[in-house]
Amino acid sequence: MECNYHLFLLLMTWTLYVSAVPFGNFSGNYRYNLILDPTHDIHFFWDVDYRRNLVHVKIVSRVPETSWFGVGFSDYGESTFADFVVFWTNSQGTHHFQDTWTDGKGILHIDSSQDYVLERGKTQWDMTVLEFSRHFETCDGKDYQLDNGTTHIVYFVSEGNPRSITGHNVTAAYHGLQRVQLLKPDINLARFPPDVWTFEILAPKVHVPPVETTYWWYTTTLPPLPNKQHIIQYEGVIEPTSKNLVHHIEVFYCVGVSGRLPFYNGPGLAEGKPPELASCRNVIGAWAMGAGPIAYPEEAGYAIGGRGFSQFILLEVHYNNPRFIKGVVDSSGIRFYVSPTPRKYDAGILELGLEYTNKMALPPGQDLFKLIGYCIRECTSIALPRRGIKIFASQLHTHLTGKAVYTKHVRDGVELPELNRDDHYSPHFQEIRRLPEPVHILPNDALITVCEDSTKDRKHVTVGGFSISQEMCVNYVHYYPKSDLEVCKSSVDTRALNGFFEFMNRMEKMPTSAKKGDIDNYNSIDWTPLNSHLLKHLYATSPLSMQCNQSNGDRFPGYWDGMPLTRIIVPLPNEPSSCPRWQHYR
Structure with missing residues (x-):
């Protein structure tokens, strides 16, 4: 039956490695490594082959022979809807290496497409060494698609020697996660x-x-x-x-x-x-x-x-x-x-995104709500040197509701390749990341930083601010040659925001008032789906108040309130997929 799934069945006699050997001796030609669990029993080594779009992995595990384990990926570190490669030994002593996935309850299933390719494997007593590879994109709807943002590596360890692993609940096993940028740039x-x-x-x-x-x-x-x-x-x-x-x-x-x-x-x-x-x-x-x-x-x-x-x-x-x-x-x-x-x-550091201000807010109960900060061409035209700057590193930053962050690059209405993107962003893993190539930003270019936030578990509005329970949306970019521009961030125009509060009072009968501050006004609103949509519309259409600030803290000369939004006339085309059109991802 297992052959119908094209499974890798490993019948092995292992003698090479013993548990006393330190993990460091197993690094070989792998450039990167990470210890997955608090007891240092699972060590994850990897390297990236961009020519063939492959990630090569070595797992060195000290899981006892009376237990079995899995290592894989999921969107934000959950053991549900996860993509696992599992190593297990049945009661007859036969070793198995299998591509699996979990459903919404954490139940393990054998994948009909086995996309993890085992290259080597050895074990003795409680030491197991597995070397395998996998393509970034497998065109399998049950596999996690690898990208150059944050990757949540998940693992579990379960006791016993089962006859079959199908139907086992991973969430009931010992499990955990680590975060890393798996596809690091060369x-x-x-x-x-x-x-x-x-x-x-x-x-x-x-x-x-x-x-x-x-x-x-x-x-x-x-x-x-x-x-x-x-x-x-x-x-x-x-x-x-x-x-x-x-x-x-x-x-x-x-x-x-x-x-x-x-x-x-x-x-x-x-x-x-x-x-x-x-x-x-x-x-x-x-x-x-x-x-x-x-x-x-x-x-x-x-x-x-x-x-x-x-x-x-x-x-x-x-x-x-x-x-x-x-x-x-x-x-x-x-x-x-x-x-x-x-x-x-x-070199210099430039802040992009939204101002640190409670003029921005996230309604409660939102699966995803976008906050957008602008660095507009009117600022870069007067603040950047004539030949522009080259951005070589980026640090995306939100607080606890951030799920995805990216910065768009716009020149004369044409969207250029993005500066940086993290579709599985975690506020607990905020690296300064080198870009694969420096990005050339010219005067009159615009940069748009988008934060996709989730407040589905919150009952009250989340306002912008410095507290960890409040929210931010920022991209700190590192560049050269240094200019006098230190901050290029926006917020919704104050008059537009006050007009929104007045509308909510007059039309929706909310107890908002011009005498209240922004936080009190946001907290005075009943965040129904309609009112949440109206706030989203306000942010998407209203003019901006800009921070186009010099390194001494002063704004560059000019009038920076009521500034227009950056419009993208020619969007960036979607990258062609190598997968068939009928292929659906979960």
Whole structure:
């Protein structure tokens, strides 16, 4: 019967590997690896072949021979509607390697199309080594389609030696997930020059407050830098004891401080900065939960030091502590790699998307609701250099309702290839990702950042803001050569929003009022499907209020309220699929 499913039946006598051998000895030619489970029993190695659109995987497992396991993928880490490859041994001692899927209840089914190709396998006692490959797109509706966004790798371990695995409930087994960018771009990272040195900016043994959201501020200084140098890489340094509490970290350079900066070490403001810290606004390093190191391309680095360069910086750590845990002491921060030999270009960081403001909101009970932030051509035309800039890395950012984020690139009404996209975005995994190739942005180009949010489990409206329970929609892009444009973000025009609240009061009899603030007005509305649709229409049609901001915090000259939306006249064509037209994906 199993032959009808084209299954790989493995009849093996294994002798090579023993459980005492450390996992590191199995890396071979695989460039990437990840430990899947908390007890370090399942190690996932992989590599990517873009020429043949294949991902090559090696699983090294210490699952006992009296148990069986599966590893695979799902949209957001669920064990339901998942795509698993399963290794199991029946009561006769026969080994099986099978492509499977789970339904909405987590029940396991054998896939009629076996798309995981086993290449090698060995086992002895409690050690199993499996090497296999799979195409990015298999044209099988039960398989997960791999892309270059976030991939949720799921796994389970179940006890026993079953006669058949069909009908087993994966959700009842020991299971979990890890997040990774599986299809990493093929980029040749620049080698460190011999003169590289490092420094760290760390939180000074902060006693993390037992409250949901804390922005901790700490002012300190850079090492003495009499000459210009370039940051060429940075990475998070996260305390193991507080890794589940540190949501993101930013290091701000304090512009133009020639004397002393007031010392600060304590909880900061959720929004804005006091006047004495207003100069600390240029981001020189950032980390978010799940992120790895960010390396600059060999032609660019972030400039620090030299004549007139202020030594003062502000470290901001966002702690997310929804369980109000007490007694955690944190010294997390960022490590910088610096070269005294300057590179060709100075790099910069530009914020795209929506303003941090409660003018935006998400109605409750929405499967998906789009929030859209604009960087309009009227801003790039006056703020970017004549030859434009090249964006080489991107960090998409939302809070807890974000499900997908992407940034569109528009030139003269024509939509160009997207800057970055993550269709399975997770707020718990916000990497700064190098782009496969730098994207050239010219003056008069527009960039549109779209966040698709889900509030189906929320009973109340979600407004924009800094708290983790509020929402953001941002893309932090890294580029060169550095310009004076630091923020290019939008919000709905204030007059249009006030008109919406007035309409809701007059026509829908909602207790909204011009005397109330935006948060109170949003909370005064009964979010019926009709009212949710009206808000969506408001955002899709209303003019914009723009933040087209210089690095000193001031707006570029011009009138930035009531600005028109960017219209796409020629959309980007859909990429042709290699699958038959009749093929339907789940």
